[in-house]
Amino acid sequence: xxxxxxxxxxxxxxxxxxxxxxxxxxxxxxxxxxxxxxxxxxxxxxxxxxxxxxxxxxxxxxxxxxxxxxxxxxxxxxxxxxxxxxxxxxxxxxxxxxxxxxxxxxxxxxxxxxxxxxxxxxxxxxxxxxxxxxxxxxxxxxxxxxxxxxxxxxxxxxxxxxxxxxxxxxxxxxxxxxxxxxxxxxxxxxxxxxxxxxxxxxxxxxxxxxxxxxxxxxxxxxxxxxxxxxxxxxxxxxxxxxxxxxxxxxxxxxxxxxxxxxxxxxxxxxxxxxxxxxxxxxxxxxxxxxxxxxxxxxxxxxxxxxxxxxxxxxxxxxxxxxxxxxxxxxxxxxxxxxxxxxxxxxxxxxxxxxx
Amino acid sequence: xxxxxxxxxxxxxxxxxxxxxxxxxxxxxxxxxxxxxxxxxxxxxxxxxxxxxxxxxxxxxxxxxxxxxxxxxxxxxxxxxxxxxxxxxxxxxxxxxxxxxxxxxxxxxxxxxxxxxxxxxxxxxxxxxxxxxxxxxxxxxxxxxxxxxxxxxxxxxxxxxxxxxxxxxxxxxxxxxxxxxxxxxxxxx
Numbered sequence: 001x002x003x004x005x006x007x008x009x010x011x012x013x014x015x016x017x018x019x020x021x022x023x024x025x026x027x028x029x030x031x032x033x034x035x036x037x038x039x040x041x042x043x044x045x046x047x048x049x050x051x052x053x054x055x056x057x058x059x060x061x062x063x064x065x066x067x068x069x070x071x072x073x074x075x076x077x078x079x080x081x082x083x084x085x086x087x088x089x090x091x092x093x094x095x096x097x098x099x100x101x102x103x104x105x106x107x108x109x110x111x112x113x114x115x116x117x118x119x120x121x122x123x124x125x126x127x128x129x130x131x132x133x134x135x136x137x138x139x140x141x142x143x144x145x146x147x148x149x150x151x152x153x154x155x156x157x158x159x160x161x162x163x164x165x166x167x168x169x170x171x172x173x174x175x176x177x178x179x180x181x182x183x184x185x186x187x188x189x190x191x192x193x194x195x196x197x198x199x200x201x202x203x204x205x206x207x208x209x210x211x212x213x214x215x216x217x218x219x220x221x222x223x224x225x226x227x228x229x230x231x232x233x234x235x236x237x238x239x240x241x242x243x244x245x246x247x248x249x250x251x252x253x254x255x256x257x258x259x260x261x262x263x264x265x266x267x268x269x270x271x272x273x274x275x276x277x278x279x280x281x282x283x284x285x286x287x288x289x290x291x292x293x294x295x296x297x298x299x300x301x302x303x304x305x306x307x308x309x310x311x312x313x314x315x316x317x318x319x320x321x322x323x324x325x326x327x328x329x330x331x332x333x334x335x336x337x338x339x340x341x342x343x344x345x346x347x348x349x350x351x352x353x354x355x
Numbered sequence: 356x357x358x359x360x361x362x363x364x365x366x367x368x369x370x371x372x373x374x375x376x377x378x379x380x381x382x383x384x385x386x387x388x389x390x391x392x393x394x395x396x397x398x399x400x401x402x403x404x405x406x407x408x409x410x411x412x413x414x415x416x417x418x419x420x421x422x423x424x425x426x427x428x429x430x431x432x433x434x435x436x437x438x439x440x441x442x443x444x445x446x447x448x449x450x451x452x453x454x455x456x457x458x459x460x461x462x463x464x465x466x467x468x469x470x471x472x473x474x475x476x477x478x479x480x481x482x483x484x485x486x487x488x489x490x491x492x493x494x495x496x497x498x499x500x501x502x503x504x505x506x507x508x509x510x511x512x513x514x515x516x517x518x519x520x521x522x523x524x525x526x527x528x529x530x531x532x533x534x535x536x537x538x539x540x541x542x543x544x
Contacts, residue, residue: 037368059507
């Protein structure tokens, strides 16, 4: 499902995809005949026209070989009169030309139609196969494999071959389905994550901070470098490790701040491995801890407190030249999460917090 | 006329398998032919006959003659026969520009101007958050669609459409930049 304002690039692609679909389906129409006259046709497929092709046709040609279009169109085999045996994709996901490339090279008639081939008989010793020379043993094996695949195919004489757009039940291309398909490939904000993010217990500034953090929009050094504010030589982590200071490094893997996480985990009695990025860590922390809703919320709040304190400590070190020890930071985290949680929960629900 | 060899439509491709003589849709008619005096006169004759048969007048001063790879001196004389005007490429047929290059930014200027006038700053100021969202959605889902269904928009155009929308949505106009939220992208969440 796609919400919100349209994404123009994807929408443009989906609208133009209609032309690619028409190239496949509407072979009787005037404009298709015009295109054939202008660019030529080979094996039921319009040629790209090379460098002299119009800008419009080049755009369409590029689009029809894009993955989202290619993977969603499929051949439905009817009588096989419009399907080229070697070059069309009609059994499985790849054409026989690619799958059995040696057999294709050996075959005499490269543009044989499926109908003709079946008509002549396509068993291992069938009439249909005409080769340029006698075959080696391993090629015979390939032919056997090919024939085995063909055993399952039955041509329906009274039905035409059709193209199928997989995303619609009606098998016809729709701009809506193409647009949804393309937009789904884009990074979308996980709705679960959003629900966890907007906590009422935690102050708004902290939530907004975490929101920035999960989207990787904080002014960490690597982001500042990308925006052209810092130079490469000043991108070391503040805690003195050699690695580049990315969000994931700062909040999870840094030797200094990583130990904070260890202490926090000891304190709440949670043992989990540290994932590679922050948003995984966020959801893992939420789901890894306990079973009840209360426990989930508490762990969530502790996570907020921890990243908030890490960020504050990092800012203190950079801008104020003040350093706190790990134990001191952990204490701050404890008191901070306690002060947030006590609004909503009874002390009896949080025995481990006070301890 | 075509069948009796009075009129020769444009032959597409090298071996001329497709011949296009005219395209008609509702009230727009496009007649395509090779350069020749015979075609020029045949066109005039067909239109005059049409007037006689149907009793409808063809307004020749509103019609235009366009030339592709034809000398302008020849075109000027042909126009005298047809009693119409000389047109320049690109021209608009069925609301889309024909003969322009969609990869150039100026090709999209009319579209951008229309978007801008629809989403102008004063409207942004007097509408609520929801109203602005609805207006920008409605504009985006109707105005550029026709052009986008035929032409591939260059990325410069896509980003400028998006920036017009963002500016409208978050308020402010070109001279006065209002501070936005950290991510303009949340509009597309």
